[in-house]
Every structure is written in C-alpha cells, then in structure tokens.
Amino acid sequence: MALADLSAAELADALATQRTAYDRIREQGLTLDLTRGKPSSEQLDLSEELMRLPQGHTAADGTDVRNYGGLAGLPELREIFAELLGVEPRQLVAGGNSSLTMMADTLKNLLLHGGVDSERPWLQEEKVTFVCPVPGYDRHFALLESLGIEMVTVPMNADGPDVEAVRRLVADDPSVKGMWLVPTYGNPTGITCSQEVAAELTAMPTAAPDFKILWDNAYALHHLTEDETKSADVLSLASAAGNPHRPVVFASTSKITFAGAGVAFLAGSPETVKWFTGHLGKSSIGPDKVNQLRHAQFFGDADGVRAHMAKHREIIKPKFDAVERILSDDLGDSGVARWTTPEGGYFVSLDVLPGTAGRVVELAKDAGVALTPAGASFPYGQDPDDTNIRLAPTLPPLAEVESAMAVVTTCVLLAAAEKLSA
Template structure:
C-alpha cells in the first residue's frame, strides 16, 4: 500500500470502506483482550512459586544475622535483604531502606514528606513555597504524574528523545527556577519508550546546579535488570558521579522486585546519600515500627543474592521476548511504508511506545475499545493526561498470551489505519 498522504480523496474513501469491513469482522469476534498495564502474567509469577516454600519449620523465621523476622524491629530492613537490594541499585548497604512491596508507595511517601517536612538541608517544607514544580519527561510513567497531580504540584513537560530527556530544557528549568523541586526519571528501559539514558545525558544530570537547594532527582530505576533481547544496556551510575561532585544529596533512587518475584508481594527499596537515608529513617520511625521482614527473608532465601536475581530474570526474558517480537513483527508487517505511525523497538522493560499521526491516538484507542481490546488511555503518558499532539499510545505486551497479542496487535494496526484514513479525509475536505 502506498503512503496515505499520497492518496486522493476517492482512493482514501475506497480504502476506508475496506478497512471498516475488516473492523466489523473483528467486532463480530467479541474479543476481550487487555494491553493497558504492564502486568506480569501468571507464567512469570509462577517462576518464583518456590519462594513460598522457603520458610519451612526446619529453617524457621530467623535470618542468618539472627533476626526473628516475625517480630518488630529492623526498620530499614534485615541486613541480608539490604545487601541484595543495595547491589541491585548500585549503592552501599547503609544507603538503602527496604520498605514494603511497592516502590510507588515509597515515591508517594517521599513526596508527601518533602511537602510536609522538607528534605535534608532544606530551610522549610515544600508546602511553604508559593509554587512547586516538577519536570516530567514525556512520554512517561502516568503514575508519577498522578502523584504530582494529587498533591497539586505543577508539572512541566520535558520531551523525551533517543538519549533521554531534553537536557537543554532540564538545565534551563533546574538551574534557573527555584520553584522546580524535582524531576521524575525512569532512566533504564524507560516507560513507555524503552530508552536508556545515554552516558552524556547522565553526566549532564550530575552537573546540574539547582536554583533550589532542596531540588531532588527521583530516579525510578524500575527496570534495572529487565533486559529481554541482546546485551543488557548499561546505565551510567549517576549516584557515583554525584558523589564525585559532592552532590549526592540531590538524588532519591527507587526500585523493587515487583516484576522479578511477585507483583503484589515483592520488595521495594529506596536509596540515596547517608544523610538522606538517616533523615528518612527518622521520619519513618514515626510512621511504622517496621515493614514485612518475613517477605524480605523469603526473597533472600530464594534468590540468595543479586546474582541469583539476575539469573532468575533470564527466565522472565524467555517469556517476554516472544511477546515483544510478535508485536513488533505485526507492527512492521501492517504499518511499514504507510507513513502513519512510528514505534520503539525496546531491548528491555515492559512497553512499546507507538506514535500515530497527530490527532489520531484517541480515535485509535476508542476504535480498539469498541472492538474488545483495552489499551492505556491516549494521553496517559503525559502530564494531566494531555498529549498536545494526540499521537502517543503505550503498548503493554506482558500480560496476554502470544496468540492474544497477535490478534490484539492486528486490530490495533487496523484501527491506526482507519483513524489515519479518517484524518486525511478530514483535512482534504
């Protein structure tokens, strides 16, 4: 098929009629498929089923360090779990806190504490400022943006490119506007583009000179060991660079095992400078007596070490790789050469980012929904849910089976074609 932009009105109308007939055939199948969230499927969760057998009565609930994990205490985590998660996040054991099962919860609480209590070295809580702003690389993670919106923090969109956020804009805002208190980052296999920040981008982050002394980088390294194709992409160690420049207090690092072990019962961790972590521990001591140490012990016994976690992720890769390959194969087969869409080809993480023609994403998602395929809402990957060009769609291939994915992606491509044909007909009138 030739590019749609080269077709005349009559040819577009004939094409649209053919596409709508195909669409009616899909509707008649009464599909109920979901590609809206990056959830692991049951096969992935089953990989860690043996973890449930690690607390036999013979071994008991005592850690190797002698802690009775059934009891109170060990607010920042048992030593064995701190070691494993510190290795995963690239920090020292006294620079990490294990906190529950959700890194999103840790990020929410960290923003909340900053608003109400301030951060290390600050003169006052963020809530005492006349205005608070966060930089939001986009397309990005919708739940990051939801935290800001929940707390009334003004979001500033920073375009994402192949090396990460537009650092000219980041530097301009951070270095000159004292109202800018933070930036959200998913630095490796970013959600949803799959981009890993380049060495040059990370180095520019380390050279930031914030106008606000209480500015923080929220470094959500959610996919740090989530490669599924080829060599694992290497992310430059920002924390190390910041330490070299005496700026280690400028970053909060987050991660979890949510897509490594059990999505609803994994380990979450936050890390940062010793000063940041000491203050966080003091604040947490009022909030909780301690997190679930039984869960920490199960993870340590099952994986043994960070190396054990990395070996485990090879099993995840074997499940995920064929799914991403199926989506990419169909996107290429159905949309290549039409000049109506572009998409990413990630080597890790959980998402594919698809860009349609301008003003076609919402229509595409609507058509998919009406034929039984649920996608993340168009615009969700931007602050306030507003994609200024209405073109980005996040694809989450992890949860459906390969067969379901193929069917869903074929429908998605058909809907992109219909929305594009309708668009060209509209502007040609």
C-alpha cells in the same frame, strides 16, 4: 505506500478497505486487553517457591524476622540488591511491597518537612513544580497532581530527557524542585538514560538548592536481550558533582517476584537514607522481614536474581517480538506510525498520526480491545498532539497479544484514513 501520498480516490479506497477490515473484526466479539504492565501468571509461577519460604525465621545476623525492628530492612537482602543496583548496602533501604509508596512517602516528607538540603518544607513555598519527561509513567503524574505539585514537560530523547530543556526550566526558577526519571527501559518508551545525560542532570546548576531527581529504576534488571544494559551510577555521579543529595533511587521486585508481594527499595546519600528512615520510624516499627528473608533465601545472591530475570525474558520476549513484527508488517510503510523497539522493560510506545490517538483507542475499544487511554502517559492525561499510545504486552498469552495487535494496527490505519480524508 504512505497514506499521506495517496490521491483522493486512492485514499477513499483505503478508507473503505480499512472500514471493511474493521467491521469484520468487530463481528468477532473479541475481549482482549493491552492496558496495564502486569506480569502474566506464567511469570508469577517462576516465583512459586516463595510460597514455601522462608525456611526458619532467623536472618544471617541472628535477627528473628517475626519480630519488630530493622527499619532499613534485612541486611542480606539489601546486600543482594545493592550489588544489582550499583549502590552501597548502607545506602539502600528495603521496605514494603511498593516502591510507589516509597516515592509518595518521599514527596510527602519533602512537602511537610523539607529534605536534608532544604531551606524550609516545600509546603511553605508559594509553588512547587516538577519536570516530567514525556511520555512517562501515568502514576507518577497522578501522584504529583494529588499532592498539588505542578508539572512541566520535557521531551524524552533517545538517550534520556532533553537536557537543554531541563536546564532551561531549572536554572532560574526556584519553584522547580525536582524531576521524575525512569532511567532504564523507561515507561513507556523503553529508553535508557545515558551516562552523559545522567552526569549532566546530576551536575546542572539549579535555582532550588534542594532539587531532587526521583530516579525510579523500576526496570533496572528487566532486560529483553542478552546485552544487560547497566544503569548510570547516579549516586556516584551526583556525589562527584557536589550534589550528593539530589538523586533518590527507587526499585522493587514487583516485576521480579510477585507484583503484589515483592520488596521495594530506596537508595540515596547516607544523609538521605537517615532522613527517610527517620521519618519512616514515626509511622512504622519495621518492615515485613519475613517477606524479605524469603526473598533472600529464594535468590541466594545477585546471580540468582540475574538467572531468574533470564527466565522472565524467555516468557515475555516472544510477546515483544510479536508486537514489533505486527507493527512493522502492517504499518511499516504507512507513514502514519512510529514506535519504540525496547531492549527491556514492560512497554512499547506507539505514536500514531497526530490527532488520532484518542480515536484509535475508541475504535479498539468498540472492537473489544482495551488500550491504555490516550494521553495517559502525559501530565493531567493530556497529550497535546493526541499521538501517543502505550502498549503493554506482558499480561495476555502470546496468541492474544497477536490478535490484539492486529486490531490495533487496523484501528491505526482506519483512524489515519478517516483523518486524512476529512
């Protein structure tokens, strides 16, 4: 029965029951962690062969990968990932180990130099504002904040950002220069942006002539089901709409091979790629092609990547299933929680009774379960409804995910009973 429908006496009983359950958990002295979306060591082991690669040091085109050069990255690796990301190899740059660094470089270049379609560097504008679909990726927001870029939010719907809300923000205000989007299996919602929404975002009129969609496709290949959702072809849509320079696409192998030693990618219009590598050439004489070659040899081709991702799925799917099962069993009819059931990616987004997310995280911490701070998925760390909690089940072993989730659901019910009784 929904907590909100209980009589005062029944609610007092429910509160006492949850307190007892919670106190019992606290006595166990747990130390569990559902905070960050990292691969488990079992997942990292899938790529152990990389430690013995590359064989030799010569790329397919004869390049000696030990030397300087090749700013846009090794062609054979770009070919593999161009196929997977649905872009032309010449429109794809293979870089260092972090796509977040490429996003930061892109933003810094836009601020300092302006983009290919800018009238002036963004720093010369009075103000720069970004549209942020929420809940979203905390590091996106922290990056914008560190660069002095203001943030306005739009809701994330089941098919992507709320297009009408975005349209209203971008139509008349030229300070609105761009937006974030994790298009496939979003962080933390797991939502995939539909073809229709992508088409609208690439075609919508914007007051800023150099509006950018930072299309962070970090989880493009990270399917949790056999139905491998395809991302919208944002570059073609934007070209067809006459805005070819609007999207800048990012991806990486951080959660495919090694999170600290993978390869990151950037894609865009040919002009955007030239712009990016032109600026990159002032700070680098070429990427780590040894790492790129070992990745190319490890995968062989795009099907090699697909087969590898299926092995990740086998490891992490049971953890996502456990989260879903425990949330449904414990909170299904409580009326105080909603959550996403992602078909890919690394997260589950849990909405608890408004006004209790911070309390849930605090209670969980006191019971030995670390959760991502409430509000982390919102700009400036502020969730206006204090309702959202991001769950990241990939890193701990399955048994720990199960124990941690039992604590989470107890804390959700206790915090809700406290609030409703107050």
